[in-house]
Amino acid sequence: MRPPLCDSEPIHVSARFRITLESSILALEAGAARDEKAIPMLDDPDHRRRQRLLVGSQLLRASQLRELLARTALRCERAA
Numbered sequence: 001m002r003p004p005l006c007d008s009e010p011i012h013v014s015a016r017f018r019i020t021l022e023s024s025i026l027a028l029e030a031g032a033a034r035d036e037k038a039i040p041m042l043d044d045p046d047h048r049r050r051q052r053l054l055v056g057s058q059l060l061r062a063s064q065l066r067e068l069l070a071r072t073a074l075r076c077e078r079a080a
């Protein structure tokens with residue numbers, strides 16, 4: 001079993017993983033913005049409440065992924 005990582009220790013990832021992480025963050029933030037714009041168009045108060053919860057969860061996940069991204073460092077790729 002590996003010991004837990006220190007907060008100061010970077011997580012070494014591939015360029016492909018980093019790009020995927022960045023894309024996921026952008027998609028979550030864009031989805032949250034789009035879903036937030038839909039709230040005023042909803043008639044039912046419960047639908048609006050659930051839409052706000054959806055937006056909040058999307059932004060929370062994007063924030064968590066941004067924190068992870070900040071801890072990453074690209075690992076040296078070996079030539080094949």
